[in-house]
Amino acid sequence: MQGGGVKQDETETESRYFQSLLDEPRRSTRPSKPVKLRSPTPPKPVRWTEVNQIERWSHSVVYPPEGATRRVTVDFQDLERLDEGELLNDNIISFALRQAEENMAPEHKDKVHFFNSFFYEALTKKNGKKGFFYEAVQRWTKNKDLFNIPYIVVPINIDLHWFVAIICNLNTLARTPAITIDDEEDNTEMLDNPTPAPPPPRKFDINAPTIISLDSLGLAHSGETRNLKDYINAEAESKRGMAVASKDLQGMTAKGIPEQTNFCDCGVYLVGYIQEFVKDPKKFVNKVLQR
Numbered sequence: 001m002q003g004g005g006v007k008q009d010e011t012e013t014e015s016r017y018f019q020s021l022l023d024e025p026r027r028s029t030r031p032s033k034p035v036k037l038r039s040p041t042p043p044k045p046v047r048w049t050e051v052n053q054i055e056r057w058s059h060s061v062v063y064p065p066e067g068a069t070r071r072v073t074v075d076f077q078d079l080e081r082l083d084e085g086e087l088l089n090d091n092i093i094s095f096a097l098r099q100a101e102e103n104m105a106p107e108h109k110d111k112v113h114f115f116n117s118f119f120y121e122a123l124t125k126k127n128g129k130k131g132f133f134y135e136a137v138q139r140w141t142k143n144k145d146l147f148n149i150p151y152i153v154v155p156i157n158i159d160l161h162w163f164v165a166i167i168c169n170l171n172t173l174a175r176t177p178a179i180t181i182d183d184e185e186d187n188t189e190m191l192d193n194p195t196p197a198p199p200p201p202r203k204f205d206i207n208a209p210t211i212i213s214l215d216s217l218g219l220a221h222s223g224e225t226r227n228l229k230d231y232i233n234a235e236a237e238s239k240r241g242m243a244v245a246s247k248d249l250q251g252m253t254a255k256g257i258p259e260q261t262n263f264c265d266c267g268v269y270l271v272g273y274i275q276e277f278v279k280d281p282k283k284f285v286n287k288v289l290q291r
Contacts, residue, residue, distance in 0.1 A: 045084035054079065063095055064102055072098045072116070088267030090117040093155055093162065096271040104278045112151045112281055113144060120156045124227055132227060134234040146170055146235060151281045155270060156224055162266040163215035164273055165228060168285050173209055173236075173244060204252055204289040211251045212288055216260040216269035218253070225251040256291045 060073040072094040081089045088096075094116045101114050119137060126133045146152060152167040204210065211228050213221045229251070233244040260269050277284045 047080075047083045049080050049083055063098060068102070070098065070116070085264055087160060087264055088162065088271075090157075093117045093267055093270065097153065097155060097274055100271075100274050100278045108278065108281055111149065112153060112278070113141075113146060113149045114153045115140070115155070117155045117157065120154055120224070120227075123231060132230055134231060134238075137231075138234075138238060141235065141239070145239065146232075147173060147240060151277075151285065153274065153277075154228065156221075158221075158224065161217070161219075162270045163213060163219070163221065164270045165221075165224065166212045166214065166277065166285065167210070167228065167232070168212065169207060169209045170232065172207060173242075173248060204250060206286045206289045209249045210289065211249060212254055212285065213252070214254045214257060214270070214273045214288075216258070216266050218255075218259055220253045222251070252289070254288045254291075257288070 054076075057076045060075050062071050062073050064071060072091070074091050074095050078089060078091045080086060081092050097114055097116070101109070101112070104112070119140065122136045123133060124130060126136060147170050150168060150171055152170070154165040154167065156163055156165060211225050213219075213225065215221065226246075229244075229246050229249050232249065233246075236242045236244045258269065258272065260266060
């Protein structure tokens with residue numbers, strides 16, 4: 001009985017062993033394809049505001065603190081936009097540009113006009129609709145004559161991407177009376193010239209009225225340039241009774257400037273461009289135009 005019991009146990013053990021082999025998936029003898037290793041997930045950037053735990057402010061910071069017009073405010077929650085990987089917001093951009101303006105050398109201050117970061121949106125959006133709304137910004141320059149100022153700075157945000165336009169040399173525009181051309185005359189001219197000749201290669205004149213786009217991704221902004229041309233023409237008609245043709249304003253995208261290597265530092269580069277610009281506006285613009 002004891003011997004028979006041992007044999008039965010051995011048989012059952014052997015049976016379970018072979019059954020386990022049958023249950024295991026068969027391994028192919030063919031060479032396997034190389035395994036593609038996934039790149040390790042980059043570590044989450046350290047948030048400066050979380051590490052330092054700054055005490056919350058009781059009031060907004062106002063800059064310049066006193067004795068100046070066009071003051072800007074920064075709220076406590078705006079500090080989070082300075083953390084690694086975050087996008088700068090309007091308050092931070094406005095503060096940085098206002099600070100750059102305040103710190104300019106006295107001989108340059110009267111040569112530059114800074115619009116804030118809300119100007120372009122007010123010009124092109126109303127009640128959630130896109131368009132051209134000059135009347136919304138018409139009074140923004142009630143005490144300024146842009147056609148006496150060599151350089152105008154316009155920060156722009158399109159789909160969360162920051163870039164800056166510098167309008168230069170408006171003071172060189174010829175003063176010609178504004179003339180309204182009706183549709184009939186305009187259509188006749190188009191029929192006489194149905195296929196306009198392609199324009200010659202453009203060379204940028206450092207003394208000509210120009211709209212320069214400085215974009216840290218190297219993107220061109222023809223639509224925004226066109227809106228700024230329309231603004232300049234509307235401003236000229238409103239303030240001086242003069243016309244500015246689109247062809248009188250050349251537009252260009254700055255080349256050979258520092259560019260971002262990620263998708264979040266566009267605002268930082270915008271501030272960097274302006275910090276270099278305010279050191280010597282004429283030298284900066286001429287260098288960009290001659291590249």
